[in-house]
Amino acid sequence: MSTMAHGLPELTYTATVDHALIHRRHTSEAFLTDAVRTGPATFVAAALLPAWHQHYGAHTGPSRHRDPLLLLECVRQAETFAAHTMFGAESDAHFVLRHWNAEFGRFPHGYGEAELLLTATTANRRAVRDRLRGLDLDVELWSDGQRVGHVAMSVGYLSAAAFRVVRARANDGPPVSTQDLPPTAGTPVRPGAVGRRRATDVLLLDVAAARDEVTARLRVATENRSLFDHPQDHVPAMVLLEGARQLAALATAEWSGRAPEHTELVAQESTFDTYAELTAPVELVATPAGTAVDVAFRQQGRELAHATLVMGRRGDSR
Numbered sequence: 001m002s003t004m005a006h007g008l009p010e011l012t013y014t015a016t017v018d019h020a021l022i023h024r025r026h027t028s029e030a031f032l033t034d035a036v037r038t039g040p041a042t043f044v045a046a047a048l049l050p051a052w053h054q055h056y057g058a059h060t061g062p063s064r065h066r067d068p069l070l071l072l073e074c075v076r077q078a079e080t081f082a083a084h085t086m087f088g089a090e091s092d093a094h095f096v097l098r099h100w101n102a103e104f105g106r107f108p109h110g111y112g113e114a115e116l117l118l119t120a121t122t123a124n125r126r127a128v129r130d131r132l133r134g135l136d137l138d139v140e141l142w143s144d145g146q147r148v149g150h151v152a153m154s155v156g157y158l159s160a161a162a163f164r165v166v167r168a169r170a171n172d173g174p175p176v177s178t179q180d181l182p183p184t185a186g187t188p189v190r191p192g193a194v195g196r197r198r199a200t201d202v203l204l205l206d207v208a209a210a211r212d213e214v215t216a217r218l219r220v221a222t223e224n225r226s227l228f229d230h231p232q233d234h235v236p237a238m239v240l241l242e243g244a245r246q247l248a249a250l251a252t253a254e255w256s257g258r259a260p261e262h263t264e265l266v267a268q269e270s271t272f273d274t275y276a277e278l279t280a281p282v283e284l285v286a287t288p289a290g291t292a293v294d295v296a297f298r299q300q301g302r303e304l305a306h307a308t309l310v311m312g313r314r315g316d317s318r
Contacts, residue, residue: 009036011046013115021084022077023095025230028054031070031116032077037086041125045078045118051111055226058197060261065111068104068149068265069242075102075139075151076238078118083157087125088132094163097237100153101269108144117142124154132157167233167275175233176278178222184281186217193253194246195260200224203243204284207250214251218243218282218297235276240297240305241268243284248293248309251286263311267292270307 016030024030035045049070050057056067076097083089107114119140126134134156141149158166167175186205196202200223204216220235222228227239245268249260276282276299283298289308297305 008044008117008119009038011036011044011117013046013048016048017081020091021081023080023230024077026225029226029229030077031074032081035078035081035085037082041122043078043082043086043120043122045081045120047074047077047116047118049074049114049116051113053226054198055201055224058201059264060192060195060197061264063195063264066107066114066148068102068268069238069245071104071116071141071149072100072102072151072241073238074116075118075137075141075153078120078139079135079137079153079155082120082122083132083135083155087122087135088127088130089157090131090159092160093132094158094160096156096158097272098154098156099269099271100151101267102149102151103267104149104265105147107148108146114143116148131159170275171277171279177231177233178220178228178278179231181220181222181278184217184219186219188219189216189246189250193250193260195249195263196246202246203227203239204246204250209251209254211255212287214247214254214286216243216247216250216284218276218284220278220282232278234278235282237270237272237305240272240276240282241270241307243282244268244270244286244295244297244307244309247284247286247295248311251288251293252311255288258313262313264313265309266312267310268307270305272305274302274304276304 011034013033031047033046037043056070121138124136136154139151188202189204189207203219205219207216285296287294292310295307
């Protein structure tokens with residue numbers, strides 16, 4: 001078990017940072033409380049994990065206490081805040097997640113509110129006229145002095161003008177907004193089949209299972225405030241990853257017989273090659289990959305992203 005070194009600056013956990021600097025609108029979706037630069041390429045950050053959350057806590061299994069994707073969201077918020085306040089991203093810059101991998105350990109306590117410490121090292125900063133255009137981050141996660149996870153990620157940054165051009169070219173004009181999107185047609189999977197309690201958290205439609213492949217279409221759950229905190233013109237990476245987790249949980253049950261309530265995400269690696277558009281269905285295809293599950297995201301005949309997820313069995317002591 002790894003323990004945290006001393007000598008870090010004191011951080012506060014009493015109130016969340018400016019929501020605009022973490023690209024969040026609703027208070028319920030803001031978790032970052034502080035961040036301090038500790039060197040030219042390093043910083044530390046603090047996040048407060050709620051005792052319960054309407055989305056991150058609505059699992060049938062052990063993830064209801066400490067959802068790994070909530071930890072990833074805290075890392076995303078820390079990266080976003082640091083990019084704006086420490087490394088030169090404009091206030092209206094658009095962030096493009098290229099790749100990230102993560103592994104999650106056991107929490108020293110599994111219930112109630114918890115303080116999360118993030119220690120981050122950055123590399124490969126790319127800038128144009130001092131404006132941030134790319135950054136790699138390596139982040140260690142700690143709670144009560146114990147290491148509870150690790151995330152490595154590579155992010156690109158586009159100016160608002162460049163983003164408009166890129167999105168217009170991909171859509172032959174201004175892209176559709178989630179504000180104008182009708183509900184995704186299809187038959188949703190039962191929430192319990194993917195380890196979920198609420199229908200609003202279910203992202204899989206028209207599931208088809210075979211011996212070595214499980215497929216589904218993605219439900220773009222724009223009514224879910226945690227997944228779509230503010231209007232988007234594409235499907236965010238966090239939504240794709242939640243869909244992949246649900247498909248991996250369902251596929252694990254199909255192939256091994258282990259029910260989703262006894263399964264949780266312990267590691268993942270995902271790469272995003274292009275935007276998932278709102279104007280065409282996104283298909284998810286799960287195949288076995290040794291002890292992991294590979295999930296490919298396809299749209300209009302091409303692969304736009306790929307994730308490999310390790311689904312483990314853990315008890316409620318986490």
